[in-house]
Amino acid sequence: MAIETRADHRGMAHDVSSALAALRDHLAELQLPQIAYGRRAIILLEGLEGAGKKAALRQVAAAFDPCHFAVHCTEYDRRESSEGHWLAKFWRQLPSAGNTSILLRSWYRRVLDDRLLGRTSQESIPRVFDEINEFEAQQRDYGTLLVKLYFDVSADVQEQRVAERSLSPWRQRHAQDEFIRADNAAYQNALAELRANTDTRWSPWRTIDADDEQQAALTALEAIAESWSKTMPVEPPKLVPGEAA
Numbered sequence: 001m002a003i004e005t006r007a008d009h010r011g012m013a014h015d016v017s018s019a020l021a022a023l024r025d026h027l028a029e030l031q032l033p034q035i036a037y038g039r040r041a042i043i044l045l046e047g048l049e050g051a052g053k054k055a056a057l058r059q060v061a062a063a064f065d066p067c068h069f070a071v072h073c074t075e076y077d078r079r080e081s082s083e084g085h086w087l088a089k090f091w092r093q094l095p096s097a098g099n100t101s102i103l104l105r106s107w108y109r110r111v112l113d114d115r116l117l118g119r120t121s122q123e124s125i126p127r128v129f130d131e132i133n134e135f136e137a138q139q140r141d142y143g144t145l146l147v148k149l150y151f152d153v154s155a156d157v158q159e160q161r162v163a164e165r166s167l168s169p170w171r172q173r174h175a176q177d178e179f180i181r182a183d184n185a186a187y188q189n190a191l192a193e194l195r196a197n198t199d200t201r202w203s204p205w206r207t208i209d210a211d212d213e214q215q216a217a218l219t220a221l222e223a224i225a226e227s228w229s230k231t232m233p234v235e236p237p238k239l240v241p242g243e244a245a
Contacts, residue, residue, distance in 0.1 A: 016214045020059055023221040027063035030228040031100075035068050037233050038097035040144040043224060044106045047151030048182055050158040050165075052210040053104055056151070056220040060102060063221070068098055074105035076114065086110060087135055095144070107132055108194060115190050117178060129197040140202040145231045148203055149220050150191075151210040155183035 034041060043060065045053040057071065072093045087107060095101040111128055114120040120128065139146055153161075158181065165171040180187050199205045206223045210216040 016218055020214070020218055020221065023218065023225060024059060024063035026225055027060070027221060027228065028065070030225060030232060031064050031068065033232045033234065033236075034100070034228070035065070035098045036237050039232060040095045040097060040139075040142070041100040041228075042095065042139065042144060042146045043100060043102045044108070044146070044148045045102065045104050045151065045220075046106060046108050046112075046149065047208075047210065048153065048158060048180055048187075050161040051151035051153040051182075052161075052208075052213040052216045053151050055213040056149070056208070056217040057102065057104060059217045059221055060224065064100065069100040069102060070095070071102045071104060074103060074107075074109055076109070076119070087131065090135075094139070107135070108198075111194050112187065112190055113180060116180060116184070116186055125193075129194075132198055133200060136198075136200070136203045145227060146203045147224055147227045148205050149208055149223060150205055151208045151216060151220075153182050153210045155181045157211045158182045 033039075045057060047053050061069070061071065070093075077089075090103075090107050093101050093103070110120050111125060111132075115122075115125065136146055162179070195205060208216050208219050208223070
């Protein structure tokens, strides 16, 4: 069996770093036709605490024109029940023409964390899935690109990352929620039901193996670039005669 040296690890890290840089440049180019044609896009980054979502988010944010995307971090808000339909806050986060909304967690919290913590009743779950699918279908019918990425992390890696963060007083956990381990059986059952009900033809899930953060970020950018390449126009818009500067 070959023994990996420190130099091997440095070489692999350099390769991933170079690939990420190239993908960021590629995404920056792919965003141009989106802006020019006024196309809308939504990127969902789902997964448990410690799954590496923010590492991927930093790479996407470094690629896109900051004037044309917004990041929304979804956390539990106890006031939500008094503010109308539970999807209302997400309607307010939808992108305008030429822009992208990136959601760090999303409406899927309602059938994952909130379900486990007793905030979503079991009886309402089928209706919630129907509302989510209808909401996503409406976005696609309106021409919005929807990319759904789930970051799948092992319990040991997740626990190690959370423990490392807690060593810094600036990065200690401040979440309102109870910590949910990746190997929690109830969570895994809820996740399996989510995939069975919301992995639709118009908005499929893409699962990211997130035990290696850099590799996960690379896979996430590849998935986003692939979706952009398939969806965004490839020809520059034609100028109307007489309107050229």
